Amino acid sequence: MLGYLFFISQKRNITTYLNFVAIATIFGYYLKTISIPAEKIHLIEYALLSYFMGKSFQLGDAGNRDIRYFQVFLLITFIGVLDEGLQYYLPNRVFDIKDIWLNSLAGFLWLACLRLIIYSRPGESSKPAEER
Numbered sequence: 001m002l003g004y005l006f007f008i009s010q011k012r013n014i015t016t017y018l019n020f021v022a023i024a025t026i027f028g029y030y031l032k033t034i035s036i037p038a039e040k041i042h043l044i045e046y047a048l049l050s051y052f053m054g055k056s057f058q059l060g061d062a063g064n065r066d067i068r069y070f071q072v073f074l075l076i077t078f079i080g081v082l083d084e085g086l087q088y089y090l091p092n093r094v095f096d097i098k099d100i101w102l103n104s105l106a107g108f109l110w111l112a113c114l115r116l117i118i119y120s121r122p123g124e125s126s127k128p129a130e131e132r
Helices: 004-006 014-033 035-055 065-089 098-119
Strands: none
Touching: 014 035, 014 098, 035 065, 035 098, 065 098
């Protein structure tokens, strides 16, 4: 992501860099504080899943973007619930609601990267179109 910001992106404003620092700080915090390696892998796994689902849902295209982001987030959360639900029935595996939360968090953080950094539009306002 950092390489994208410095070498590929044409968006050279402070907001983009602050968004990156905030998201990277949250992601780094969880990677550092999680003690179980499998859960760290889940963070990375679900961030990648979020990236690929974002590509398949064409999040960079105009029109109903926020709805598509929400749909991708719900789908990632649903996949996390299924993943943990399967673990409930497997021997030597444990169902943990915290893992569902971490999976959703990883998906959300990468979607935030896509929305705020990669696919942000110049001069885009956070206000709805009716209020501008």
